[in-house]
C-alpha cells in the first residue's frame with residue numbers, strides 16, 4: 001500500500017492510493033493479521049493467489065459481455081432480475097445495467113430459454129468458486145479474531161438456504177454530449193454509475209475487468225479510487241459482518257463511476273445468511289469492556305429495512321443499542 005503526503009499545510013492528512021493486498025498463499029499467520037487489520041481499518045482489501053482459475057473468471061466475463069450485448073427487449077425477457085438505470089424500488093438511479101441472480105442453482109433455472117447453456121454453466125462454476133473463496137476468507141477472519149468456531153461466519157453463507165446473490169453490473173461508456181463542452185480536450189468525463197452505499201450482507205467478493213471506477217469512502221467526502229486488477233478480487237465487509245464482529249470490522253461506503261472511453265463490468269458475489277438466521281456477535285467479541293453495539297435481529301429484518309430505504313441510507317444505525325452520533 002502506498003502512502004503519500006499531499007498537503008504541506010496539514011501534514012497529518014495522508015492519501016492512501018490503493019487497498020491492502022493480501023496474498024492468500026502467504027504464511028497463514030501473516031494472512032490472518034493482514035486481513036483483520038484491513039477489515040478494521042478500511043473494510044476493504046484485495047486478494048491475489050486466490051485459487052480461482054483464469055478459465056472460470058474469463059468464461060463468466062465473456063458470458064456477461066455477451067448477455068449485455070443483447071437487445072434490451074431480450075435482456076428484459078431473459079429475467080425479471082435484469083435492470084437498467086433503476087436501482088432498488090425507492091427511486092435510486094445510476095448509469096448501470098445489471099442482472100441479479102440468487103447464488104443458487106435453482107435461480108439460474110429460472111432464466112428464460114433465451115439464455116444459453118453456456119451462460120448457465122459459467123454462472124454455476126463462477127458462483128461455486130467465489131462462494132468457496134468467501135468461506136475460506138471468513139474462516140481466516142474468525143481465526144484472526146479468536147472466535148473458537150472457525151465456521152461461525154462461513155456456515156451462514158454455506159447454508160443451503162443462504163440468501164446470497166450474484167450481481168453482474170455493466171457500465172457502458174458515457175460521453176458528454178453537452179454543446180458547451182470543450183471539444184478540443186481529451187479529458188475523461190465521469191458520472192456516478194452506482195451511487196454511494198454500504199453492502200448489507202456478510203461479505204462481498206467483487207471482480208472487475210481492467211477498467212477503473214470503484215471508489216471507497218473511509219470518511220465523509222473522501223473518495224479513494226481502487227486500482228483495477230482483473231486478476232485479483234476485491235473483498236469488502238458488509239453490514240452484517242460489522243454487526244457479527246460487534247463493530248470491530250467496518251462496512252465501508254463505496255460507489256462506482258463510469259468513464260467516457262470503455263465499458264466496465266463488475267461481477268459481484270454478496271454472501272448472505274438464510275432469511276431466518278439470527279445475527280449476533282460470538283460471545284468472545286462481546287465483553288464488559290465492549291458491550292453489544294447492536295440488538296439481535298434476523299437477516300429477514302435487515303433485508304426488509306434495506307429494501308424500505310434508499311441506496312445511500314445508513315440502515316445499520318436502526319439496529320444499534322445506543323443511537324449513533326450521525
Ligand SMILES: C=C1C[C@]23C[C@@]1(O)CC[C@H]2[C@@]12CC[C@H](O)[C@@](C)(C(=O)O1)[C@H]2[C@@H]3C(=O)O
Pocket residue numbers: 087088089090092165167197198199200201270306307308309310311312
Ligand atoms: C436502493 C436499493 C438497492 C439495493 C436495495 C436498496 O433499497 C438499498 C441497498 C441496495 C443494495 C446495495 C448492495 C447490493 O448491490 C444490493 C443487491 C443490496 O443487497 O443492497 C443492492 C439492492 C438492489 O439493488 O436491489
Ligand SMILES: O=C(O)CCC(=O)C(=O)O
Pocket residue numbers: 167169194199206208213214254255256266268
Ligand atoms: O460495480 C462496482 O464496482 C460496485 C458495485 C457495487 O458496489 C454493488 O453492486 O453493490
Ligand SMILES: [Fe+2]
Pocket residue numbers: 197198199254
Ligand atoms: Fe456495493
